[in-house]
Amino acid sequence: MWIDTTLEDNNVEQYLSTVGRAMYLCRNFETNFKTALVWLDLATAHKAGKLPLSKEALMKSYADKFLSQMLGHSVRRLKEEFHPSEYTLETLNTAKDSRNVIVHDATSAIINAKPETIKKAAKMLYKHVVKVAEGDNIVSAWHYEIQNKKQPAEEITAHYIDNVVDWVFKPLPSELHPLSV
Numbered sequence: 001m002w003i004d005t006t007l008e009d010n011n012v013e014q015y016l017s018t019v020g021r022a023m024y025l026c027r028n029f030e031t032n033f034k035t036a037l038v039w040l041d042l043a044t045a046h047k048a049g050k051l052p053l054s055k056e057a058l059m060k061s062y063a064d065k066f067l068s069q070m071l072g073h074s075v076r077r078l079k080e081e082f083h084p085s086e087y088t089l090e091t092l093n094t095a096k097d098s099r100n101v102i103v104h105d106a107t108s109a110i111i112n113a114k115p116e117t118i119k120k121a122a123k124m125l126y127k128h129v130v131k132v133a134e135g136d137n138i139v140s141a142w143h144y145e146i147q148n149k150k151q152p153a154e155e156i157t158a159h160y161i162d163n164v165v166d167w168v169f170k171p172l173p174s175e176l177h178p179l180s181v
Contacts, residue, residue: 010173012113015122017171019106022129025164026099029136030071033092036142037074040082071096088138095135098128119176122169126178129168133161 075092078084084092106125110118137160144152174180 009113011115011118012110014171015118018169021168022102025132026102029095029132032139032143034074036139037078039146091138092135094131098131101128122176123178129165133164137161
C-alpha cells in the first residue's frame with residue numbers, strides 16, 4: 001500500500017519528528033560503537049605486530065571490513081575479544097535490541113493515526129530510546145577517551161541520557177508525551 005502523502009495530521013508529524021530523532025540516536029550509537037571497536041582492533045593488531053599503522057590502505061581495508069558488520073556481530077566480538085564488564089555487555093546488548101525495535105517498529109503507529117495509538121507507541125518508543133541512550137553514553141565515553149586521552153567530565157556522562165531522551169521527545173505535545181498521565 002502506498003504512503004498517504006495527503007495526510008495532514010499534527011500528531012503524526014510530531015511523532016515522525018520524534019521517531020526521526022530516535023533513529024538519529026540509533027545511528028549515532030551504532031557508528032560510535034563500530035568505530036570504537038575498529039580502533040580497539042587496530043591498536044590490538046598493531047601491538048601484536050600484525051598491522052603496521054603506516055600502511056593507510058591496509059588500515060582502511062581493515063576498518064571497512066569491521067564497520068560493515070552487523071551490530072549484533074560487533075557486540076559478540078567485543079565480548080569475545082575485549083572482555084568488557086558484565087554491565088557494559090548487558091547495556092550494549094540491550095541498546096542493540098532496542099535500536100532494532102526503534103528502526104523496525106517505531107513508525108507502525110502512524111497507520112492508525114489516532115492520538116491514543118500514537119501515545120501508546122510513544123510509551124513503547126520511550127523505553128527503547130532510554131536503552132539506546134545508555135549504550136550510546138558508554139561508547140561516546142570510549143570515543144572521548146580515545147580522542148582526548150582522558151575520561152570525559154562527570155557532568156557530560158551523568159546527564160547525557162536524560163538530555164538525549166528529552167531532545168528525542170521534544171517534538172511531542174504534552175498530551176502525547178510518554179511521561180504524561
